[in-house]
Amino acid sequence: MAGVFFMTTLTLYLIGTGLSLVYLLRRSEILPRFVLWVTGVGFVTHTVALVGRTVALSQVPMTSFHEALSFFSWALVLVFLLVDFRHRLHVVGAFILPLASLSLLSAAALPKGDPVLQPVLGTVWVHVILSILGTVGFAVAFVAGLMYLIQDGLLKSKKFNVLYSKLPPLDFLDHLNQQAIVMGFPFLTLGIIMGAISAEFVRGSYLNWNPEQTWALVTWVFYFIVLIGRLTVGWRAKRAAYLTIIGFAGVLLTFVGVLLKGHGPLT
Amino acid sequence: MNIIVVGLSHKTAPIEVRELLAIPASRLRDALQRLCAYPSVREGVVLSTCNRVEVYAVVDDNETGYAQVQDFLAVTHLSLSSEQLTPHLYWHEDDRAVHHMFRVAASLDSMIVGEPQILGQLKDAFEIALSHKASGIILNKLMRKAISVAKRVRTETKIANNAVSVSSAAVELAKKIFFNLGDKTVLLVGAGEMAKLAARHLISQGVQRVRITTRDSRNAIELAKQFNGVPVPFDDFRTVMAEADIVLCSTGAPHYVVRPEDVQRAIRQRMNRPIFLIDISVPRNIDPAVKDIDNAFLFDIDDLETRVGENREERTREAARAEHLVAAEVEGMTRWVKSLEVTPTILALRERAEEIKRVELERALARLGSLSEQERAIVESLAQGMVNKLLHGSLVTLKSEEHTGSRALYVEAARRFFNLGEMTGRVREDPESSCEMHEDPTQQSSVRTGGCAAESDQLSGESKRDI
Numbered sequence: 001m002a003g004v005f006f007m008t009t010l011t012l013y014l015i016g017t018g019l020s021l022v023y024l025l026r027r028s029e030i031l032p033r034f035v036l037w038v039t040g041v042g043f044v045t046h047t048v049a050l051v052g053r054t055v056a057l058s059q060v061p062m063t064s065f066h067e068a069l070s071f072f073s074w075a076l077v078l079v080f081l082l083v084d085f086r087h088r089l090h091v092v093g094a095f096i097l098p099l100a101s102l103s104l105l106s107a108a109a110l111p112k113g114d115p116v117l118q119p120v121l122g123t124v125w126v127h128v129i130l131s132i133l134g135t136v137g138f139a140v141a142f143v144a145g146l147m148y149l150i151q152d153g154l155l156k157s158k159k160f161n162v163l164y165s166k167l168p169p170l171d172f173l174d175h176l177n178q179q180a181i182v183m184g185f186p187f188l189t190l191g192i193i194m195g196a197i198s199a200e201f202v203r204g205s206y207l208n209w210n211p212e213q214t215w216a217l218v219t220w221v222f223y224f225i226v227l228i229g230r231l232t233v234g235w236r237a238k239r240a241a242y243l244t245i246i247g248f249a250g251v252l253l254t255f256v257g258v259l260l261k262g263h264g265p266l267t
Numbered sequence: 268m269n270i271i272v273v274g275l276s277h278k279t280a281p282i283e284v285r286e287l288l289a290i291p292a293s294r295l296r297d298a299l300q301r302l303c304a305y306p307s308v309r310e311g312v313v314l315s316t317c318n319r320v321e322v323y324a325v326v327d328d329n330e331t332g333y334a335q336v337q338d339f340l341a342v343t344h345l346s347l348s349s350e351q352l353t354p355h356l357y358w359h360e361d362d363r364a365v366h367h368m369f370r371v372a373a374s375l376d377s378m379i380v381g382e383p384q385i386l387g388q389l390k391d392a393f394e395i396a397l398s399h400k401a402s403g404i405i406l407n408k409l410m411r412k413a414i415s416v417a418k419r420v421r422t423e424t425k426i427a428n429n430a431v432s433v434s435s436a437a438v439e440l441a442k443k444i445f446f447n448l449g450d451k452t453v454l455l456v457g458a459g460e461m462a463k464l465a466a467r468h469l470i471s472q473g474v475q476r477v478r479i480t481t482r483d484s485r486n487a488i489e490l491a492k493q494f495n496g497v498p499v500p501f502d503d504f505r506t507v508m509a510e511a512d513i514v515l516c517s518t519g520a521p522h523y524v525v526r527p528e529d530v531q532r533a534i535r536q537r538m539n540r541p542i543f544l545i546d547i548s549v550p551r552n553i554d555p556a557v558k559d560i561d562n563a564f565l566f567d568i569d570d571l572e573t574r575v576g577e578n579r580e581e582r583t584r585e586a587a588r589a590e591h592l593v594a595a596e597v598e599g600m601t602r603w604v605k606s607l608e609v610t611p612t613i614l615a616l617r618e619r620a621e622e623i624k625r626v627e628l629e630r631a632l633a634r635l636g637s638l639s640e641q642e643r644a645i646v647e648s649l650a651q652g653m654v655n656k657l658l659h660g661s662l663v664t665l666k667s668e669e670h671t672g673s674r675a676l677y678v679e680a681a682r683r684f685f686n687l688g689e690m691t692g693r694v695r696e697d698p699e700s701s702c703e704m705h706e707d708p709t710q711q712s713s714v715r716t717g718g719c720a721a722e723s724d725q726l727s728g729e730s731k732r733d734i
Binding site for chain 1: 446540541558561564566570
């Protein structure tokens with residue numbers, strides 16, 4: 001049953017993504033409403049699928065890449081719905097939704113993984129969820145940075161096209177970028193701490209420099225520097241946009257690398 | 268009874284004539300009273316703005332109606348004669364009058380197509396006419412429709428979406444860089460007219476902090492008073508630039524006043540916060556090399572003009588869509604107005620009664636079975652008699668009201684009582700006949716004043732472009 005909901009969600013997200021990409025280049029009053037509806041319904045079925053799986057397994061399903069990616073996609077769509085609702089910023093869908101769809105598509109391609117019930121790891125899902133929420137923050141910062149660079153380029157080259165009219169003001173995007181990191185950072189911090197505690201239970205040491213831990217720490221340090229740089233030496237605007245794009249690209253590469261090596265998130 | 272409009276606008280009359288005819292809000296009541304005193308005028312609304320003066324009226328017949336309204340306009344100013352006025356006037360009747368009214372309301376007839384002022388001005392004109400009962404059943408419905416059509420045009424087309432003057436283009440760009448203009452600072456370098464206009468536009472959009480610098484410091488002090496800003500010595504303005512989010516430059520200097528290194532320093536001090544520079548001077552005062560600096564956004568007069576040109580094109584395209592929308596609405600209204608004629612109403616009423624009689628008779632006769640010729644005649648005459656007696660009062664009243672001011676009201680009532688159709692909507696009107704002026708001094712205060720501000724502002728923006 002959860003499988004049906006999952007596939008419905010995937011279909012709806014893909015339709016929502018397609019529509020929001022069309023909206024990027026066409027003036028339309030109705031398209032964003034369609035996007036909102038389609039993705040909204042998709043979000044509901046997604047939630048049902050996630051809750052259904054949790055109930056069926058009697059544990060929070062956060063033990064495989066499939067599940068982690070599915071949750072990542074769910075959280076991204078939630079952010080999109082909130083931003084669209086709050087700021088009437090429809091254009092953001094064209095940037096967040098492809099990411100969410102791609103993530104869910106990857107989840108669909110990966111094996112669901114049998115739940116490994118380890119009593120010791122009973123609360124490890126907290127670590128996974130916190131880390132994913134941190135990553136969602138960086139993903140939103142990435143999207144804001146991307147939109148910033150596009151709008152900056154359009155203003156500089158004086159190309160006042162449809163995209164220009166739809167993208168929000170530069171300092172709004174810069175602020176969104178900052179907010180996303182400020183919100184994502186504590187999640188990642190807590191996620192790493194929880195991960196270290198779990199590691200101590202399983203392996204007897206908080207830090208054992210396996211690839212995930214190493215990259216998580218590198219990511220943490222990177223975004224820490226980005227934040228401090230903004231506050232002290234004015235790494236904002238264009239520079240912040242570049243940094244967050246590089247940072248998120250790094251997060252993605254790490255993820256793909258770990259995935260190809262065949263590690264589970266909790267090995 | 269016909270709908271006419273007589274008036275003049277920026278398209279037909281120079282400002283010298285328009286200003287003579289313009290009726291200030293304070294005198295509108297007297298004007299309406301004077302208008303309604305003409306024997307042929309049944310209802311009237313007077314619209315007077317800086318770009319047009321026009322009279323919408325419901326009159327008994329077009330010829331005398333035109334003559335009387337023209338006379339009304341000529342009497343407005345002592346130095347004007349009817350003959351002098353004629354070449355500047357336009358006359359429209361019936362569906363063309365309705366069409367004109369809708370186009371005016373939708374800002375399709377405005378000097379700057381899509382400008383928002385005219386709708387408010389039309390609403391005010393209508394409210395005054397309504398409160399003094401100068402307008403009645405027909406104009407009330409038409410005016411309300413005109414207002415709703417104008418609103419539809421604004422929401423369904425993009426006619427008013429983009430900036431069409433240089434100073435509003437500057438504001439539009441500022442809003443693409445800054446989310447909230449309220450906490451931003453504007454630095455005005457030089458005192459060119461266009462820059463002042465742009466500064467005024469920015470202030471009207473919420474900018475609160477204004478810094479002003481001119482070569483002649485007295486000038487800056489004077490301007491600072493006008494803009495509620497702070498004068499800055501000309502030699503120091505480059506250091507103040509770091510505080511400014513928006514720099515408006517228009518000095519008469521023949522060389523660059525702002526150089527790339529000035530902007531670079533300012534941006535460093537601003538910790539990379541973007542800075543928006545507008546150079547409205549010719550020759551240019553900001554070195555064009557500034558545009559290559561990160562987080563500095565430089566626009567010169569040509570950039571702004573280009574933006575305005577693009578927006579104008581879009582507005583023209585949208586105006587064509589709006590025209591279609593208006594035309595469709597006019598058709599509906601014209602049908603409604605036609606349905607208010609007495610003769611077709613009487614015919615429709617008779618037909619309806621005959622139809623009911625025929626159906627009921629057929630049914631009764633079928634149920635009665637075989638009747639003698641005489642019995643049949645009695646039943647038929649019974650039905651005919653009832654129909655005639657019931658209709659008699661209504662028909663006599665309609666005929667007797669044909670040439671009075673209440674005609675439309677009776678026709679409308681008859682059509683609704685007898686369900687005669689061809690109504691495009693319900694009318695809820697004061698049953699008192701229109702064009703009876705009532706004392707109501709309190710209504711005067713609702714009049715908006717200075718309604719031309721924005722339009723004239725935009726206009727001055729257009730006309731002062733060469734500075």
